[in-house]
Amino acid sequence: MDSALDRAADLLAQARLPVFGGLFTDVNGAAAALALAQKLGGVIDHAASSGTSKAARVMRETGSTPASLGEVRNRADTVVLIGDGPRERDSKLLEKLFPAKSLPRPGDNKRELIVIRAKKGKTPKGVRTMELDGKHALPDLVALLGAAARELPFEVRDAALAKKVLSAGKRLRESAFVVFVYDPAELEEPVLHTVLETVRHLVKSTRAATLSMSAPGNGDGVNLCSIWTCGLPMRTSFAGGAPENNMWAFEAERLLKSGEADALVWIDALDGAEASPPTRAFRGIPAVVLSSKPVKAGRDDVVIEVGAAAADHDAEIYLPPIAGIGVVKASSGASKKPTVADVLKEIGALIDKKGAA
Amino acid sequence: MSALSFELKRRPTQRLDLSPLVPSRLDGLNRKKIEALSVSTTRETITVGDVFKVKGKDAQCLHFAGTDDRCDKIGARLTGGEIVVDGDAGMLLGAQMKRGKITVHGSAGVSVGASMSGGEISVRRDVGDQVGGVAFGETFGMKGGFISIGGDAGLLVGERLRRGLIVVDGKAGDYAGGRMVAGTIVLRGGAGRYAGYGNRRGSLILADKPRHLMPTYVDSGVMEFDFLRLLETWLREQGMRIRLGGRARRLMGDMAVLGKGEMLILE
Numbered sequence: 001m002d003s004a005l006d007r008a009a010d011l012l013a014q015a016r017l018p019v020f021g022g023l024f025t026d027v028n029g030a031a032a033a034l035a036l037a038q039k040l041g042g043v044i045d046h047a048a049s050s051g052t053s054k055a056a057r058v059m060r061e062t063g064s065t066p067a068s069l070g071e072v073r074n075r076a077d078t079v080v081l082i083g084d085g086p087r088e089r090d091s092k093l094l095e096k097l098f099p100a101k102s103l104p105r106p107g108d109n110k111r112e113l114i115v116i117r118a119k120k121g122k123t124p125k126g127v128r129t130m131e132l133d134g135k136h137a138l139p140d141l142v143a144l145l146g147a148a149a150r151e152l153p154f155e156v157r158d159a160a161l162a163k164k165v166l167s168a169g170k171r172l173r174e175s176a177f178v179v180f181v182y183d184p185a186e187l188e189e190p191v192l193h194t195v196l197e198t199v200r201h202l203v204k205s206t207r208a209a210t211l212s213m214s215a216p217g218n219g220d221g222v223n224l225c226s227i228w229t230c231g232l233p234m235r236t237s238f239a240g241g242a243p244e245n246n247m248w249a250f251e252a253e254r255l256l257k258s259g260e261a262d263a264l265v266w267i268d269a270l271d272g273a274e275a276s277p278p279t280r281a282f283r284g285i286p287a288v289v290l291s292s293k294p295v296k297a298g299r300d301d302v303v304i305e306v307g308a309a310a311a312d313h314d315a316e317i318y319l320p321p322i323a324g325i326g327v328v329k330a331s332s333g334a335s336k337k338p339t340v341a342d343v344l345k346e347i348g349a350l351i352d353k354k355g356a357a
Numbered sequence: 358m359s360a361l362s363f364e365l366k367r368r369p370t371q372r373l374d375l376s377p378l379v380p381s382r383l384d385g386l387n388r389k390k391i392e393a394l395s396v397s398t399t400r401e402t403i404t405v406g407d408v409f410k411v412k413g414k415d416a417q418c419l420h421f422a423g424t425d426d427r428c429d430k431i432g433a434r435l436t437g438g439e440i441v442v443d444g445d446a447g448m449l450l451g452a453q454m455k456r457g458k459i460t461v462h463g464s465a466g467v468s469v470g471a472s473m474s475g476g477e478i479s480v481r482r483d484v485g486d487q488v489g490g491v492a493f494g495e496t497f498g499m500k501g502g503f504i505s506i507g508g509d510a511g512l513l514v515g516e517r518l519r520r521g522l523i524v525v526d527g528k529a530g531d532y533a534g535g536r537m538v539a540g541t542i543v544l545r546g547g548a549g550r551y552a553g554y555g556n557r558r559g560s561l562i563l564a565d566k567p568r569h570l571m572p573t574y575v576d577s578g579v580m581e582f583d584f585l586r587l588l589e590t591w592l593r594e595q596g597m598r599i600r601l602g603g604r605a606r607r608l609m610g611d612m613a614v615l616g617k618g619e620m621l622i623l624e
Contacts, residue, residue: 041400146613
C-alpha cells in the first residue's frame with residue numbers, strides 16, 4: 001500500500017499535465033481531487049460531464065428555472081417528457097412523477113403527460129398522454145412545441161402531427177404549472193435553450209419550470225463541489241495562475257487522446273455506478289487508478305484499492321429526490337478500506353515531503 | 358521596418374497560449390524580453406524563445422510561421438495592428454478582439470472570433486465549431502466585425518451572434534446560425550441540419566436551400582432585397598469573388614423563440 005502511494009506520488013510529481021478523470025466519488029473525494037489538481041496544476045473532468053458541462057454553459061449565459069422532483073410530483077399539471085434520456089436515467093421516473101394518490105394541485109386541470117420523441121414505454125394509468133413524434137427529429141419537435149406555445153405559425157406536412165402540436169401548445173398555455181423534463185446529456189445546447197425560451201414565454205401568464213435529470217456517478221455533486229471550491233464547473237484546468245474553464249480544451253478524453261495530458265488519475269469508487277475509462281486511457285499514459293472494483297490496468301499503472309462511497313463508508317452525494325447533497329450511510333458496515341479522500345490527501349502529503357527533501 | 362516574426366521550431370509538447378503576442382503587449386519590448394514571455398499552459402514553463410525563432414522589429418505587424426493546431430489564442434483581445442499566420446491556428450483565434458486584422462493561411466480550431474467586437478478575421482481553410490461564438494464569461498457571441506472562412510466550418514456558426522458578418526465559403530455544420538440574436542451570416546457551400554435554430558432577429562443567407570429546413574420557418578415568398586446588392590458590392594470591395602444577386606426566397610423564423618429572424622435562400 002505505502003509503496004503504491006509512493007509510486008503514485010512520484011508519477012504525479014513528474015507529470016506536466018495530470019488529468020483527474022472518472023471522479024465517481026463522494027463530495028469529500030471530489031474536494032480532495034480538486035485540492036490535489038490545484039497543487040499539481042492539473043485538469044479535472046467527471047466521466048459523465050457531457051450533460052453537466054452543457055447545462056453549465058446554458059446556466060452561465062441565460063440562467064435556468066429549475067423545479068425539484070417533489071414540486072413536480074405534487075404540483076405540476078402538465079409534464080413534458082423530452083427524449084429517452086429521462087427514463088434511461090431513472091426507469092421509475094413516471095411512477096415517481098405520477099403517484100396514484102396526489103396532493104391538491106393548483107388549477108382544475110387533470111394531470112397530463114406530453115411525450116416528445118421517446119420510445120414507447122409504460123405510461124402512468126389514468127393520465128392522458130400525448131405523443132409527439134412522426135418523422136421529425138427531437139430538435140424539430142421541441143421547436144414546434146415552442147412555436148405552438150407562442151401561437152406562432154409553423155410548417156409541417158404531417159397534418160396529424162400539426163394538429164397534435166397545436167393542441168399541445170394550447171394545453172401548455174392553459175396549464176397551471178408546466179414542467180419540461182429532460183436529460184442535458186441527450187439534448188444539444190441550442191435545444192436546451194429553446195426549452196428555456198419556451199419556459200420564459202409561459203411564465204408571463206402561468207407557471208413553468210424545468211426538471212433536469214442528474215448526471216450518473218454523483219456528477220452533479222462533484223460539479224457543485226468544484227463550483228463552490230474554485231468558482232468553475234467540471235473541465236477546469238489549474239495549470240495557470242487562475243483556474244480556467246473550457247468545455248472543449250479540458251475534456252479528459254480529448255486531453256488523453258491528443259497526448260497533451262501525460263498522467264491520469266482515474267477515480268471510480270461509488271457504490272452501484274461504474275465509470276467506464278476513456279477509450280485507450282490506460283494505454284500509453286501512466287495512470288493512478290483509485291477504484292473500489294477490480295481493474296485491468298497496465299504494468300506501469302499504480303492501482304490503489306479504495307472503499308466504495310455509500311457502501312464501505314458514509315458518503316455525501318447529490319440526491320436527485322431532494323435536488324441537493326445529503327449523507328448516505330454505509331450499507332456494508334465498517335470497512336478498513338481507505339476512502340478516495342484519504343488516499344489523495346496522503347499522496348499530496350508525500351509529494352510535499354518529496355518536494356521539501 | 359520588417360514584420361516581427363515568430364517561427365515555430367517544432368511541434369510543442371503542450372498547447373501554447375499566444376495571447377501575450379499582440380502588438381499592444383509587444384510594443385516597446387526588446388527581443389530578449391519578448392523571448393522571455395511565457396506561453397505555457399501547463400506547469401512546465403515554456404517561453405516564446407523556447408518554441409519560436411523571433412525575427413524582425415515592427416510590433417504592429419506580426420507574422421507567425423509554421424504554427425499548428427496547438428497554437429491557441431492568436432490575436433486574442435487584439436486592439437489594433439495586423440497578424441498574419443502562415444500555418445494553422447488553435448482555438449480562440451482572435452477571441453474578444455476589438456480592432457485590427459488577422460489572416461490565417463491554414464486552418465483554425467474552435468471558437469474563432471468568439472465574442473469579438475470589431476476587426477477582421479480571415480481563415481483560408483477550415484475552422485472548428487462555434488466560429489463567432491460565445492467566449493467564456495460573455496453572454497453574446499460576436500458583437501461586430503467581419504469573419505471570412507475559405508473552407509468548411511463546424512457546428513454552430515455564429516452562435517448567439519449579436520452583430521457583424523460571417524461568410525463561409527465551404528460547408529457549414531449543424532445548427533449554423535444557431536441562436537443568433539442579430540447580425541448576418543452568409544453560407545455559400547450549404548449547411549447541415551437545423552440551420553437557424555433559435556434565431557431571434559438575425560439574417561441567415563444561404564446560396565442553396567438546405568436539405569433539412571426547420572419546420573418553424575415560414576415561407577414569405579420571393580422578394581427583391583436592395584441590401585443584398587449592397588452587401589455584394591461591399592464583399593467584392595473586400596476582394597471576394599461573390600454573387601448574391603438581389604432576389605431571394607425569404608423564410609421567417611425561428612418561430613420557436615421570437616420569429617423575427619430570417620433565412621434568405623438566394624434565387
